[in-house]
Amino acid sequence: MRRIALAALIAFAGLILYGVSHLPARGGADSPPNTRVSAAGTPNAAAYYVENAYKDAATPNMVTVTLADYRSFDTLGETVVIFAAGLACALILRRERR
Amino acid sequence: MREYYHDRIVALSTRLMAPFIQIFALYVIFHGHYSPGGGFQGGALLAASFLLMRLSIGTDAAQLQFRRSWGTPGSSIGTLIFLGIGMFGLLFGAGYLDYAGIPIGLTAPDLRSLGILVVEIGVAVAVAATLTAIYDDLVGDQPEDHHPGLEHDATATEEADQVESPAAASRQDPGATDE
Amino acid sequence: MSEFWSGGYAYTAAAVLVVIGLYAILLKRNLVKKLIGLNILQAAIIITWVAAASRPDATVPVLDTHGNGAGRLPAVAEYLNPLPHTLMLTAIVVGVATTGVALALLISIHRRYGTLDETELLRKMRDAPG
Helix, strand or coil, X not given: CHHHHXXXXXXXXXXXXXXXXXXXXXXXXXXXXXXXXXXXXXXXXXXXXXXXXXXXXXXXXXXHHHHHHHCHHHHHHHHXXXXXXXXXXXXXXXXXXX | CCCCCCCHHHHHHHHHHHHHHHHHHHHHHHHHHCCCCCXXXXXXXXXXXXXXXXXXXXXXXXXXXXXXXXXXXXXXXXXXXXXXXXXXXXXXXXXXXXXXXXXXXXXXXXXHXXXXXXXXXXXXXHHHHHHHXXXXXXXXXXXXXXXXXXXXXXXXXXXXXXXXXXXXXXHHHXXXXXX | CHHHHHHHHHHHHHHHHHHHHHHHHHHCCEHHHHHHHHXXXXXXXXXXXXXXXXXXXXXXXXXXXXXXXXXXXXXXXXXXXXXHHHXXXXXXXXXXXXXXXXXXXXXXXXXXXXXXXXXXXXXXXXXXXX
16 A cells, blocks of 8 residues: 555656646746736636736735735635634544533 | 743843834734734734733733733724624615715715724734734743742842842852852 | 756646655554645645746835835736735634644544554554444
């Protein structure tokens, strides 16, 4: 079992290192996160957020505006996940005081 | 105050540091608008200050700062602040979590800025309370190891000093030859 | 090759961390070490995302309202991409919470079976089920 796992790990390591060396250059102007229009023809969300964050929310920090205004549903889901994790820890570990 | 710590220097220095860490955490939360920061980072710093006291002077003595029973209600309150602000937008005709729908009388960008601030405060409260509650659940059942010279729990600071000094005086004479 | 050392090494370093994390998850027998491997894997993914958000000669995505950039509209090429930073903030905090729950489960397993070694645990669970 461990030999199968080791063989699979080596194969995966070779595959991922080959794949990573063929990615587009980090931070180049033609890499997909940096374009204005994505490959499917839709406008890129990040360019819109950078241009319109101060106009829409009067806040200089674009990351906070994206986190709490444009993508606030994701932050809401994450807060609920944190609450659920705290609740799960309490339910697993708290014993009744008899 | 109950004295369960083993090392007085560690206890004193962490008691001096913890308020500054908390002030820095509040700074990070409220300056999430103008510099890198925000709710999650500030909540983690706040939890770090609570955990610092729990690690240095023991969980029982650190109840004065943040009680064990505040952990789960704190995370509920933080999540409810987030949900409640969203509900405000829904009540006044705009979409859920649309801060600009609240008719306070400010312009829409200022309303969104205010909404972002309240939401970040809710997130910080939830994160700080949850991280402290997780630590209390993981470690809370362990009995505190008591320093062997301090058998009696003192409930006032003067009593604690009086309980300590006869024990220390009786321990110092045979202990002087060791150190 | 100079492109590797000027910017491309970030992805390769993250890939090496992924392999290290997977090695810890698959081939270590202690449950706590598997959990640490999970955390290493998560850190590698976060590094990959944040490295992909970089732009040449760009600054932090905080608008400069009092300095040189006051009064100008933000040019997209001057600021880093804020979207991966936002998503990875979420990922980091969720990872911490998940690690907390995983540690709680490990404590519960240790209380029930008395061991945290994978082979002993599987043997005990097979011999005395329930």
